[in-house]
Amino acid sequence: xxxxxxxxxxxxxxxxxxxxxxxxxxxxxxxxxxxxxxxxxxxxxxxxxxxxxxxxxxxxxxxxxxxxxxxxxxxxxxxxxxxxxxxxxxxxxxxx
Numbered sequence: 001x002x003x004x005x006x007x008x009x010x011x012x013x014x015x016x017x018x019x020x021x022x023x024x025x026x027x028x029x030x031x032x033x034x035x036x037x038x039x040x041x042x043x044x045x046x047x048x049x050x051x052x053x054x055x056x057x058x059x060x061x062x063x064x065x066x067x068x069x070x071x072x073x074x075x076x077x078x079x080x081x082x083x084x085x086x087x088x089x090x091x092x093x094x095x096x
Contacts, residue, residue: 002040005047012051020048022060038067045074 004010022041041060048058058076068078 002044005044006040012047014050015053017051018053018056020052020056020058022058038064041067042070045071045076049075 001010005012052058071078
């Protein structure tokens with residue numbers, strides 16, 4: 001679905017969603033499969049931000065440092081599992 005959002009084939013209404021859960025692969029069948037899933041996420045972060053209501057959340061699994069930085073640059077606040085915002089990278093970040 002992320003590829004369709006990136007190509008504008010899937011319409012996401014602005015300020016519509018209060019919560020979204022992104023299901024990216026948690027295990028690899030082929031080398032690099034998990035990284036490929038997160039690589040598809042980076043180009044659509046700004047589109048996802050536009051579709052979220054103020055205070056909305058996007059939840060995903062264990063985001064790596066690169067995707068967390070991309071999310072911050074797209075305009076997200078990034079929280080850890082304790083719902084705390086931190087400026088330092090933390091492995092327990094789960095929500096944008």
